[in-house]
Amino acid sequence: MKRYKIPFAAPELPDLQNSWWCWATTARCGVKIAIDLAVPRKRAPSEEALRLIVYFVRVCCLRFDFRPKTDPYCQARYTFCPTGSAIPLMKEEDVIEVYRLQAPVWEFKYGDLLGHLKIMHDAVGFKSSLTGxxxxxxxxxxxxxxxxTFPHLRPGMDAxxxxNQGAACFYEGIDDAHWKAxxxxxxxxxxxGTMFNEMAQWVKxxxxxxxxxxxxxxxxxxxKKSTVWFDSYECSKFILxxxxxxxxxxxxxxxxxxxxxSIILFSGEPIYLGNETSIFGPQGNxxxxxxxxxxxxxxxxxxxxxxxxxxxxxxxxxxxxNHQFYLFYNLEYWFLPMKSPYLKIIYEEVPLPVGSKASSGV
Structure with a gap:
């Protein structure tokens, strides 16, 4: 098992019931991670195992109870999801084709310019056989x-x-020219149709x-086998x-x-700094x-x-x-001791998934 060094002490955790396995549902990362505690059933988990669990919970597993309202200060140059609509309820007997869609970022404005750098945007398309x-x-x-990617420094505000919110957008139609060009x-x-409707509930x-x-x-x-300190959370991760x-x-x-x-920063072991209150609050640093x-x-x-x-x-x-970078991730700040090659844009294969043996397609 790969070893992770965690740059903060593990807080008190609930009783793990002496289980051989601890399952961390890392919905933010889109996967489930099984952490082998590697200890006898009657012994408490090791400190290293606890630290590993805390790491995944802290930087991978964060989900929120609700989506907060956006501040009026945040303004978009291009309106978000201008033709968006609710996801329709499909008939169970419908047969729906699923398409992989990918085009250069800002293709609508710059054409294939960013495509030469392999900076791509991903989406998914659907076609109903019953309605067309x-x-x-x-x-x-x-x-x-x-x-x-970067914050605003507003006058009169310390923090x-x-x-930095992102969201799903669903709309009728597929712009063939945009994706194919x-x-x-x-x-x-x-x-x-049944699978589509279940997917729609998950999307919500x-x-x-x-x-x-x-x-x-x-x-x-x-x-490729290097430790991933932080994973991105952007368009391609939603599609995956x-x-x-x-x-x-x-x-x-x-x-x-x-x-x-993927846009990758290369860093030594990150150093946890704190959240907005602990750094910028009245008793902050x-x-x-x-x-x-x-x-x-x-x-x-x-x-x-x-x-x-x-x-x-x-x-x-x-x-x-000076090998310095301050990262804001899951509402917390981290210091990254940067190292060569510092930054790299990669366009790497991620295979399409394989379902369980009990699954069957249409």
Whole structure:
């Protein structure tokens, strides 16, 4: 089993009933992780096992009871889900084709420009055989990528202000030209109306409880077996969760290659710093608060070419020359001791899921 070093002490945990296994439902990561406590049944779990459980709960398992209202300060340049509609109830006997959709980010504005860098956006399409109607479902930022990646530093507010919610968008129609021109539109499986309706209920839950967009994946090194300190939570992860849900319901996927974009930061062991209250509150750490605000300042929107290059130099100085990065993840701040190659965009294969042996497709 891979060993994880956790940079904080494990708090008191509920009785684990001397179980051989502890199941952590990591819905935010879209998987279930079985943690082998590797201890005799009559002995308490080891400190290392407890720390491992706490790590996954803290950085992977966070779901929320409800979606908070967005602050009026958060504004989108492009309206979120302008033609969105409720997910329809399909007839049980319907046969629905499921399509993998992928195109370069901002293809509608820049064409294939970001496609050359393999910075891709993912969605899923559906076609009903009974009605002939097509539908698109995707998950993306409410207030664009920049707002989800870096905060605003507002006058009179000590803490950075985040506009980082993401959400699902469902609407009628598939824009064939958009997906085909520089991307992908390909059939991946076929499901029944019953399976579609069950998926729709899951989407409602997923959308109401997994609410914050996270741009970065953070790894210890470029090696494929490297420790992943933090996983991203963006459009492709929603599609992967959707595919997995369909597989769990019985969908049988075609054997085709599917690649996805990840933007990776490379860091040594992260250091937990605290949350907004513990850092920026009345009893907070003023020195740390100032350092975090100072770090985020160069990432603000720019008004001139000169300002852009001045701030770019500051970013290079801090992230590359001084190996510093402050990460906001699951409402908590972490310090990343950055290391070479610092940042990398990868376009890597993630196979389509395989359902249980008891499952059967349409």
């Amino acid at each position: 109607k097509n539908y698109t479902m995707e998950w993306y930022e409410l207030f664009q990528l920049g707002n989800c 950075p202000f985040w506009c 520089n991307g992908t539109l390909v059939l991946v499986t076929t499901i029944s 839950y997923d959308n109401e409880t997994g609410i914050y967009y996270e741009t970065w994946t953070v790894q210890a090194s470029p090696d 969760r959707t595919y997995q849900k369909l597989a769990d319901l019985g969908a049988v996927f075609k054997k085709i290659q599917t690649n996805y974009t 003023k020195t740390l608060a100032a350092a975090i605000r100072d770090f985020y300042n160069p990432f603000k929107p720019h008004q001139s070419v000169r300002e852009f290059f001045v701030d770019l130099f500051k970013i290079i100085d801090r992230v590359i020359l």
